[in-house]
Amino acid sequence: MSTDTIRTPPTGRTTTGSAPRVTAAGLLRGEWLKLRSLRSTWWTLGAGLLLMVGLGALISGTYTPGAQGPDGGGAGAVVDPVTLSLSGSGIAQLLVAVLGVLVVSGEYSSGTVRGTFAAVPRRWPVVAAKAAVLGGVLLVTTTIAAFAAFSLGQVTYGSGAATLSTDGALRVVVGTGLYLTGVGLLAMAITWLLRSTAASIATVVVLMLVLPAISGLLPDSWGDVLEKWLPTQAGSAIMTLVTDSTMFSPWAGLAVMVGWVALLFAAGTALLRRRDV
Amino acid sequence: MIELHGLTKRYGEKLAVDDLTVTVRPGVVTGFLGPNGAGKSTTMRMVLGLDTPTSGTALVGGRPYARHAAPLHEVGALLEAKGVHPGRTARNHLRSLAATGGVAAARVDVVLELAGLTAVADKRVGGFSLGMGQRLGVAAALLGDPAVVMLDEPVNGLDPDGVLWIRRLTRGLAAEGRTVFLSSHLMSEMAVTADHLVVVGRGRLQADLSTADFIARAGHESVDVRSPRAGELRDLLVGPDVTVTSRERDRLEVVGLPAEAIGETAAAAGIPLHQLSTVRPSLEDAFMAVTGDTREYRTDQEVTAA
Known part of the structure; x- marks a missing residue:
């Protein structure tokens, strides 16, 4: 500290110029800065998308028509080149969910959230800005990855490969990006409710993997409802080339998933406004 | 100006802050003194609207903090927790906070310089010492050029150089006409930094007086x-x-x-x-005399002795 700094503190309260004001643009810029300034963002997202493209290419290349499907499903499983090339999305969705959790839980675990909510006392604009930024980043990156996985998968698949003009192929590829974006936002909404990294990731895993797995063990009437209405089960219809009668139709399924996400965000925001930080 | 009227916070059975009525005036450094667990941090969080009071009100510049159009221009706060993601650089932390609060990005360099962090601005905060973390917290507090500066245990973890820096900085801020409210459990530090003291124990107001009066209470030389x-x-x-x-x-x-x-x-x-x-009378003695047996955590030995 030089003595100059002490004599004339450069903190001088500005009497001219405009006072800081919370704006939508500023909030979005702040959240974008927060997201991109962490290495974990790029590791998580990068790993997820690389796995998605790589696994898709690998599975498409090693698949032998007539043999067992990639998920061990027997002859009854629908295995087409479109689905094969995008089968890496099963792994990618986990990493995308982790990113959705970390974006919110990182604020709580580090204490940054206090500064954030001190800057924006109404709080909900922060929820909206975070969702918009994560949603935007995921939509762009996962859609690009879906097209990449599809294209590369068709190359490795060889003869009989699909093109984007194949019936439903474009919808499935675009839908994969939409679905993965939905998964990231679903995880984010859950984390606004639960706040901790561990609790949120556990909940997301139960919702995405455990519940669908045990739904088959439940009495038929319950299991069928659960399997149909769970957010990721319903949402995955958009990535399914040929949906069957036990599932929602592609766009209806996506709408159900969006409904879940909206509901969880509404609950999280309502709780957030009342809760002490 | 911070005005607390009957401010109360209850956690289950426990009253963390009990009917606190205090006015913190601009232009002077006010020390918020009390043992650990006395409710200082809770009070500061209520001033910022982060925690909702069970009853009573906390006003900043005449209205609740959350009602200000430009909150960061009203109160700049360093709260006890480091409050920075360890994976982010100091500069990026401040830039994102500035963007979120609508503060001009140019302020980031000003406060980095002010906190003496320019050289480490692009290092990740995870590697910062406690003292550097405190400096970053102070930088963040000053980002919005606030009328009220509220620092929770600012000298915690600072080396003697840093302690001196905080002392000069807070006196300078008060001299500019800002309201400066500092919490501490260190009587000796507050005695040389603060002009006025608000002493709490077990959430209750124990004393609200000038530092000179407080020292006089400690007894005679x-x-x-x-x-x-x-x-x-x-x-x-x-x-x-x-x-x-x-x-x-x-x-x-x-x-x-x-x-x-x-x-x-x-x-x-x-x-x-x-x-x-x-x-000279010990300031710790005066502190003990004022806070009495209100300390939250005591060793068995102390309890037996008391």
């Missing part, structure tokens, strides 16, 4: 004298405003006379002195 002819000296010293007590045969405790006067009296009478020292 006394002089510790050792002499082989203590008895003779005693007779020479006693007077209307002077009290002399003796706990040991060769030792006197004199209140009401400066050490110089005692030394001269002894020299004039040819009485040898083996010790002549001024004893």
Whole structure:
């Protein structure tokens, strides 16, 4: 500290110029800065998308028509080149969910959230800005990855490969990006409710993997409802080339998933406004 | 200006803050003093609207914090937690906070410089020492050029250089007419930094007075004298405003006379002195006297002794 700094503190309260004001643009810029300034963002997202493209290419290349499907499903499983090339999305969705959790839980675990909510006392604009930024980043990156996985998968698949003009192929590829974006936002909404990294990731895993797995063990009437209405089960219809009668139709399924996400965000925001930080 | 009216926060059975009514004025440094667990941090979080009071109100500049159009221009706060993601650089932390709060990005460089962090601005905060973390917290607090600066335990973890920096900085901020509200559990630090003290214990207001008054409460200055002819000296010293007590045969405790006067009296009478020292009242004693038995955490030994 030089003595100059002490004599004339450069903190001088500005009497001219405009006072800081919370704006939508500023909030979005702040959240974008927060997201991109962490290495974990790029590791998580990068790993997820690389796995998605790589696994898709690998599975498409090693698949032998007539043999067992990639998920061990027997002859009854629908295995087409479109689905094969995008089968890496099963792994990618986990990493995308982790990113959705970390974006919110990182604020709580580090204490940054206090500064954030001190800057924006109404709080909900922060929820909206975070969702918009994560949603935007995921939509762009996962859609690009879906097209990449599809294209590369068709190359490795060889003869009989699909093109984007194949019936439903474009919808499935675009839908994969939409679905993965939905998964990231679903995880984010859950984390606004639960706040901790561990609790949120556990909940997301139960919702995405455990519940669908045990739904088959439940009495038929319950299991069928659960399997149909769970957010990721319903949402995955958009990535399914040929949906069957036990599932929602592609766009209806996506709408159900969006409904879940909206509901969880509404609950999280309502709780957030009342809760002490 | 911060005005607390009957501010109360209850967590289950426990009253963390109990009916606190205090006005923190601009232009001076106000120390918020109390043992750990006295409710200082909770009070500060309620001022920022982060925690909702069970009852009572906390106003900043005449209205609740959340009602201000430009919150960061109203209050800049350093809260006890480091409050920065360890994976982010200091500059990126401040830039994102500035963007979120609508503060001009140019302020980031100003506060980095002010906190002496320019050289490490692009290092990730995870590698920062506690002291550097505190400096970053102070930088963040000043980002919005706030009318009220509220710092929770700012000298925690700071080296002597940093302590001095905080002292000069807060005095400078107060001199600019800002309201400066600092919490601490360190009486000695507050005595030299704060002009005014708000003392709390177990969530309740124990004292709201000037630092000078607080120190006066600690008791009088006394002089510790050792002499082989203590008895003779005693007779020479006693007077209307002077009290002399003796706990040991060769030792006197004199209140009401400066050490110089005692030394001269002894020299004039040819009485040898083996010790002549001024004893200032301990600020910790004053703090203990004011907070009484309100400390939250005590060792068994202390409880037995008390």
